[in-house]
Amino acid sequence: MLSVKNVTKKYGRLLANNNVSLEISPGEIAVLLGPNGAGKSTLIKAVCGLLRHEGEITLNSMNNKSLEAKSLLGYVPELPAVYDLLTVSEHLQFILRAYKTEDDGLAEKLLRRFELYDKRDKLAKELSKGMQQKLSICCALVHRPKVVIFDEPMVGLDPHAIKQLKEIFSELKNEGASVLISTHMIDSVEDYWDSVYIMVGGQLRAHRKKSDGDFSLEELFFSVTSEGSVR
Amino acid sequence: MGALSYLFFARLRNQVKEFVRKPSKLIMTAVFALAIGVTLLADSGGAPHYGSYRSIEEFYAVVAVLYGAVFVTVAKNGFSNGGSVFSMADVNLIFVSPVKASSALFFGMLQQLGKSLYLGVFLLFQYTLAREYYGIEYTTLILVAFGYGITALFSQMTATLIYMAVSSSDRKTKIGKAVFYGVVAAFIGAAVIRGGLIGDFTIEKAVYAVRSTFMYFMPVSGFVTLGVEGAASGEVIKLIISLGTGLAFSIAYYILISKARGDYYEDVLLSAQTYFSAVTAAKEGKAAEVTPKNVRVGREGLTRGYGASAVSEKHKTENRRSRVLLLDKISLVITAMLALYSFILPSVTGIFVTSVYTLTITVAAGRWAKELAYPYIYLIPEKPFKKLVYLIREQIPSVIIESIICFIPVHFILKTDILLTLSMMAARAAFGLIFIGANLVFQRLFSSASKTVLTITLYMLFTAAFSMPAIICGVLVSFFAPFNPELSLLATVPVNAVVSAVILFAVRNVLQYSEYNNR
Numbered sequence: 210m211l212s213v214k215n216v217t218k219k220y221g222r223l224l225a226n227n228n229v230s231l232e233i234s235p236g237e238i239a240v241l242l243g244p245n246g247a248g249k250s251t252l253i254k255a256v257c258g259l260l261r262h263e264g265e266i267t268l269n270s271m272n273n274k275s276l277e278a279k280s281l282l283g284y285v286p287e288l289p290a291v292y293d294l295l296t297v298s299e300h301l302q303f304i305l306r307a308y309k310t311e312d313d314g315l316a317e318k319l320l321r322r323f324e325l326y327d328k329r330d331k332l333a334k335e336l337s338k339g340m341q342q343k344l345s346i347c348c349a350l351v352h353r354p355k356v357v358i359f360d361e362p363m364v365g366l367d368p369h370a371i372k373q374l375k376e377i378f379s380e381l382k383n384e385g386a387s388v389l390i391s392t393h394m395i396d397s398v399e400d401y402w403d404s405v406y407i408m409v410g411g412q413l414r415a416h417r418k419k420s421d422g423d424f425s426l427e428e429l430f431f432s433v434t435s436e437g438s439v440r
Numbered sequence: 441m442g443a444l445s446y447l448f449f450a451r452l453r454n455q456v457k458e459f460v461r462k463p464s465k466l467i468m469t470a471v472f473a474l475a476i477g478v479t480l481l482a483d484s485g486g487a488p489h490y491g492s493y494r495s496i497e498e499f500y501a502v503v504a505v506l507y508g509a510v511f512v513t514v515a516k517n518g519f520s521n522g523g524s525v526f527s528m529a530d531v532n533l534i535f536v537s538p539v540k541a542s543s544a545l546f547f548g549m550l551q552q553l554g555k556s557l558y559l560g561v562f563l564l565f566q567y568t569l570a571r572e573y574y575g576i577e578y579t580t581l582i583l584v585a586f587g588y589g590i591t592a593l594f595s596q597m598t599a600t601l602i603y604m605a606v607s608s609s610d611r612k613t614k615i616g617k618a619v620f621y622g623v624v625a626a627f628i629g630a631a632v633i634r635g636g637l638i639g640d641f642t643i644e645k646a647v648y649a650v651r652s653t654f655m656y657f658m659p660v661s662g663f664v665t666l667g668v669e670g671a672a673s674g675e676v677i678k679l680i681i682s683l684g685t686g687l688a689f690s691i692a693y694y695i696l697i698s699k700a701r702g703d704y705y706e707d708v709l710l711s712a713q714t715y716f717s718a719v720t721a722a723k724e725g726k727a728a729e730v731t732p733k734n735v736r737v738g739r740e741g742l743t744r745g746y747g748a749s750a751v752s753e754k755h756k757t758e759n760r761r762s763r764v765l766l767l768d769k770i771s772l773v774i775t776a777m778l779a780l781y782s783f784i785l786p787s788v789t790g791i792f793v794t795s796v797y798t799l800t801i802t803v804a805a806g807r808w809a810k811e812l813a814y815p816y817i818y819l820i821p822e823k824p825f826k827k828l829v830y831l832i833r834e835q836i837p838s839v840i841i842e843s844i845i846c847f848i849p850v851h852f853i854l855k856t857d858i859l860l861t862l863s864m865m866a867a868r869a870a871f872g873l874i875f876i877g878a879n880l881v882f883q884r885l886f887s888s889a890s891k892t893v894l895t896i897t898l899y900m901l902f903t904a905a906f907s908m909p910a911i912i913c914g915v916l917v918s919f920f921a922p923f924n925p926e927l928s929l930l931a932t933v934p935v936n937a938v939v940s941a942v943i944l945f946a947v948r949n950v951l952q953y954s955e956y957n958n959r
Contacts, residue, residue, distance in 0.1 A: 254955075254956065258818060259956035260955045260956070276821040279820065286815055294761045295754065295757065295758065298740075298741070299740065299757070303742050303750055304816070306753075307747065307822075308820065308821060332735060332761075334735075
């Protein structure tokens with residue numbers, strides 16, 4: 210369970226997040242939408258404990274900065290975060306060791322799913338941007354997190370990887386993980402979401418559950434971002 | 441007004457506006473101007489440092505070597521990425537627009553000239569030294585700085601020409617490299633023979649060798665040195681020859697690229713992309729990785745480390761792969777620089793101060809400093825202090841090893857007393873701890889991944905402030921033991937160790953509270 214209560218984040222005079230609250234239950238996929246500069250990435254970084262903020266963020270009722278909470282979290286950053294001088298498989302070994310997790314075969318499985326297995330001995334700097342993004346996703350998932358945050362995960366991915374990632378969304382949901390996906394590619398998550406949060410100007414302007422009615426994310430997004438608050 | 445003129449003036453106008461919008465830029469410019477002013481005020485009135493000035497020939501030899509090094513370093517990029525006078529925005533917006541390729545080229549050369557001249561400004565800070573040792577006037581130093589910029593520009597243009605000539609095949613690249621390095625080796629070899637330097641190296645002989653007439657024929661650096669020398673000494677013939685050669689080079693470049701090579705866009709694309717990646721990485725707070733082009737992977741797998749210690753084990757693997765021999769590239773450059781300094785200005789104090797100053801580069805390029813630009817160190821579920829200790833663990837031995845190695849050539853060149861050499865090694869290593877500490881405080885206070893001129897200046901101020909106790913202690917000891925400089929140096933070691941330990945304790949939770957912010 211991920212809980213965000215009254216989170217506010219300022220950069221100097223700029224109010225990047227203004228009193229934002231949201232909640233994602235185990236086995237729920239939440240989508241975070243918003244135009245550029247809405248404050249989505251800032252919120253995600255705050256959730257991951259990477260930014261200081263006002264308000265409360267908990268993962269399974271534990272403060273997001275606590276070690277217990279950190280061990281539950283998986284984070285796919287907006288830009289691929291890979292080390293030039295480590296090979297593909299060494300990235301996963303590093304994460305497993307850093308998170309004190311035994312390799313139960315998931316590392317190899319992830320590499321195969323994202324077509325990186327034959328490149329496992331290549332240095333990350335030799336990978337294309339898209340492959341680096343796939344590796345970044347593998348790193349976020351290899352320690353079996355219970356709360357997974359994806360910040361624009363599909364950018365640069367090929368169709369095969371997008372298909373795999375969509376399947377992984379479903380698998381994470383079935384395994385009881387709380388999943389938060391920030392994306393501009395609304396079509397890509399249309400079939401998977403359980404709840405949606407729409408941010409505009411640092412504020413949450415709308416929150417809907419799938420069960421609230423028969424509407425598309427795209428319709429909702431444009432109605433909210435072009436007309437103002439419908440909350 | 442044409443599109444390119446508009447672009448040129450609009451950017452210029454916006455740069456001026458930035459001073460109003462961002463007062464920090466105005467402040468930094470003022471501080472910069474003040475710093476240059478201080479070097480002028482520190483002018484001893486022309487009094488020589490050691491009773492008499494050193495030979496002016498030596499000064500121009502240093503200038504020629506500097507220009508030569510810039511030329512070789514920049515022009516050789518023609519064998520890999522090429523050289524480009526264009527930015528990525530130029531590539532994406534101008535190249536695809538209906539602007540004439542030749543006009544675009546002229547525009548690129550003009551904007552690169554501005555950037556290159558800016559690069560030479562750092563030389564103005566050498567005024568005090570140049571004045572005290574060689575009796576150099578400020579106008580001469582401005583000419584040297586101008587020459588540096590021109591050398592950088594022409595070297596960049598040479599890189600483009602080389603890329604055009606060799607990029608189409610590996611064979612051509614190999615032949616091109618052989619010719620390029622062959623020419624450079626021929627000049628160095630001729631100078632060594634001319635100066636009779638083999639087995640009997642003296643500064644006088646080295647200066648004589650570098651100042652031989654044939655060295656003016658060294659591509660780019662030769663004719664630029666000639667021009668600077670001519671302008672400074674009022675020798676019109678030298679100046680005219682230099683200007684003529686420079687003009688001929690520019691026209692030849694322009695014709696070769698825009699006429700002989702109808703479509704030159706591809707030749708500058710890779711270089712523009714590489715530069716763009718480096719700028720983007722810097723904006724995201726990722727220090728550019730200084731690694732050999734072809735990394736030898738060696739032993740694979742991370743088999744050690746658990747929890748926080750996995751970070752330092754990862755660093756060991758990365759360091760092993762990024763090194764050339766035992767040292768990384770930066771340490772090798774620092775060692776070579778201090779060795780060169782020992783030849784040119786044989787002042788132990790000057791060399792030690794310079795060696796401490798170079799710690800800025802060593803620490804900034806450290807693996808741990810790069811790690812802060814990745815999210816993992818913040819995400820790993822371990823106590824922040826434990827992570828911090830393992831984070832900086834790789835840097836401390838690196839600083840110690842570098843401090844030992846960089847003074848070995850100095851010891852042999854200056855024939856310093858062994859105790860003094862060991863003291864310098866120990867003192868530099870201890871100052872390294874202070875630089876690491878200052879970096880941590882910087883991270884604690886600003887925690888922004890992107891470094892601006894203002895924050896870097898503040899970092900330098902922190903470092904100076906944290907170094908002060910050791911410096912004061914060293915100065916005090918020198919009052920009591922004026923003929924034992926090693927005692928002053930050794931006195932700084934425990935002080936720096938204590939100060940850095942206090943800093944480490946004060947910022948023990950830096951990884952908990954600092955922000956991973958690349959906005």
